Amino acid sequence: MKIVVCVKAVPSSTEVRFDPVSHTIIRDGKQAVINPFDAAALECALRIRETAGAHVTTLSMGIPDTVRILRDTVARGADEAVLLSDRAFAGSDTLATSYALACAVRKTGVPDLLICGKMAVDGDTAQIGPELAAALGIPAVTNVKEILSVGEDRIGVIRESDDGEQEVSVCLPALITVVKSIVDPRMPSIAGIRAAEAAAVSVWTAEEIGADPERTGLAGSATQVVRTFSPERKKECVYIEGSAVEQADRLRALVEELS
Numbered sequence: 091m092k093i094v095v096c097v098k099a100v101p102s103s104t105e106v107r108f109d110p111v112s113h114t115i116i117r118d119g120k121q122a123v124i125n126p127f128d129a130a131a132l133e134c135a136l137r138i139r140e141t142a143g144a145h146v147t148t149l150s151m152g153i154p155d156t157v158r159i160l161r162d163t164v165a166r167g168a169d170e171a172v173l174l175s176d177r178a179f180a181g182s183d184t185l186a187t188s189y190a191l192a193c194a195v196r197k198t199g200v201p202d203l204l205i206c207g208k209m210a211v212d213g214d215t216a217q218i219g220p221e222l223a224a225a226l227g228i229p230a231v232t233n234v235k236e237i238l239s240v241g242e243d244r245i246g247v248i249r250e251s252d253d254g255e256q257e258v259s260v261c262l263p264a265l266i267t268v269v270k271s272i273v274d275p276r277m278p279s280i281a282g283i284r285a286a287e288a289a290a291v292s293v294w295t296a297e298e299i300g301a302d303p304e305r306t307g308l309a310g311s312a313t314q315v316v317r318t319f320s321p322e323r324k325k326e327c328v329y330i331e332g333s334a335v336e337q338a339d340r341l342r343a344l345v346e347e348l349s
């Protein structure tokens with residue numbers, strides 16, 4: 091069985107910085123970590139490999155420094171890792187990102203199973219998984235909280251929905267997106283870290299995956315960022331003195347003023 095796990099490098103802090111002129115996100119690879127949902131996705135793939143046998147590839151689109159994150163996935167147990175990195179991908183929205191990921195997946199042949207995190211903790215759209223499945227023409231099951239069975243041509247899962255849980259059996263090839271709590275990711279072993287240092291991460295350009303330049307980067311993005319800003323946070327502290335009754339009156343007046 092072939093499994094591809096989509097992995098995104100996300101900032102280690104929640105602060106996202108924007109370029110004031112282009113309104114694009116400033117990526118600082120040095121502080122990046124693996125998206126926690128993707129660490130869980132990788133763990134799911136490794137557990138399937140342990141029980142059913144599988145070849146696990148991690149795939150990411152990002153800046154060159156994302157190689158560091160992909161080495162970490164090899165240290166955790168992935169068999170190989172692929173990075174899509176090219177200036178042509180800069181400014182991609184989710185449509186252009188999923189298109190590039192789909193081109194890369196097609197290059198090596200659609201695997202039996204694709205696993206994405208439910209969402210990236212920085213972008214937060216949860217669009218990439220379903221978009222990637224649509225681009226590849228395969229079924230998608232989102233919000234998977236448990237994998238029940240993995241057969242040669244079907245996978246059984248439990249997914250969370252707004253109204254409760256659903257047990258779903260889907261034919262392969264398929265894409266699933268997993269919630270963070272599905273499993274606790276393992277930490278890289280010392281042997282794994284050593285192996286990862288020497289591991290070759292394949293780096294593919296837009297041309298190498300046969301991507302249409304009109305469908306990548308800003309050109310391929312259906313959405314355009316008009317303005318980016320951090321919400322202004324105002325803090326004001328008011329001390330209320332006096333008797334309990336005076337304090338209550340003043341507090342009520344303040345609440346009325348603010349509402």
Ligand SMILES: Cc1cc2nc3c(=O)[nH]c(=O)nc-3n(C[C@H](O)[C@H](O)[C@H](O)COP(=O)(O)OP(=O)(O)OC[C@H]3O[C@@H](n4cnc5c(N)ncnc54)[C@H](O)[C@@H]3O)c2cc1C
Pocket residue numbers: 095096097098099113114115117125127128131149150151152180181182183184185187188191205206207208209210211212213214215216217218219311313314315
């Ligand atoms: C209008 C717009 C403009 C943007 N402009 C820029 C920009 O200029 N520069 C920039 O860096 N970003 C930009 N982005 C952000 C970029 O599109 C997203 O980072 C990317 O598409 C993933 O979306 P997300 O973070 O919401 O992921 P989600 O859809 O929430 O992620 C779900 C899952 O998809 C997979 N996944 C997501 N992203 C990747 C990836 N890159 N590689 C592999 N797997 C992945 C992971 O498994 C992840 O858990 C822009 C987004 C929008 C909407």
